Amino acid sequence: MKFFVDTAEIEDIKELNDLGMVDGVTTNPSLILKSGRDIMEVTKEICDIVSGPVSAEVVAMEADAMIAEGRKLADIAENIAVKLPLTWDGLKACKVLSDDGMMVNVTLCFSANQALLAAKAGATFISPFIGRLDDINLDGMDLIQDIRTIYDNYGFETSILAASIRSANHVLDCARIGADVMTAPPEVIRKLVSHPLTDKGLDQFMKDWAKTGQNIL
Ligand code: E4P
Secondary structure (H helix, E strand, O other): OOOEEEEEOOOHHHHHHOOOOOEEEEEOHHHHHHHHHHHHHHHHHHHOOOOEEEEEEOOOHHHHHHHHHHHHHHHHOOEEEEEEOOOOHHHHHHHHHHOOEEEEEEEEOHHHHHHHHHHHHOOEEEEHHHHHHOOOOOHHHHHHHHHHHHHHHHHOOOEEEEEEEOOOHHHHHHHHOOOEEEEEHHHHHHOOOOOOHHHHHHHHHHHHHHHHHHOOO
C-alpha cells in the first residue's frame, strides 16, 4: 500500500519523505488554510520535494471553472493530481481533464456508487473518507471493501486512495482490504511505529546492557 501524507506542512513532508515514507501528498482547502501559505507557492514547494502525485484541489463549483482551475494547478508541476469534488460537475471536469492526460483525484466520496461513477469518468484516484463516515456512526471500512470488490469485479484501474484516516487501526484495515493508497496526517504515520512491548523490551535491553559495563564504540 502506498503512503500519501495529508498535509501542506513543508517540514513534516520533508521529514517523512527523507525516511522513504512518502509516495505522494494530498492537500485540500482546509489544509492550505492551516498552512497559512499561498496555494500556488506551497504546492510548488511540495512538488519540488516529493516525486509522487501531489493532489491540489479546485474550489470552483461549476465544471468549466473547475477545468480552468485544474489546468492552472496542473501547470505547477508534472506530478500534480487535480483534486475534484464528487459532484456531477466534478465528474464532468474529471472526464475532460483525465482525457487530456492529467492525473485526477476525485474527493469527498461517501458511497460505492459515487466511486463507480468516478471510475467511469476516468479518475486516477478515488478518495473515500473513512473518518468522516465513522463520525456519523457508519463504517468507513465497509465502504473501502465495497469499492475494492466493485473495482475488482470490473477491472477498473482507478486507485483506491483511502482518506480521512484517523488511526493506526484505519491504516491496518485498509492494508488488509487492499486499498491501493492511504493518505494520513503526519502524526498518524508517526504513531504506526509505537508498540508498548517494543518500549518495554528496549527498556530491559538497556538496563541489562548497562550491567555488562561494555561499550560498542
Ligand atoms: C483527503 O484527501 C483529505 O484531505 C483528508 O483525508 C480529509 O481528512 P479529514 O476528514 O480528517 O479532514
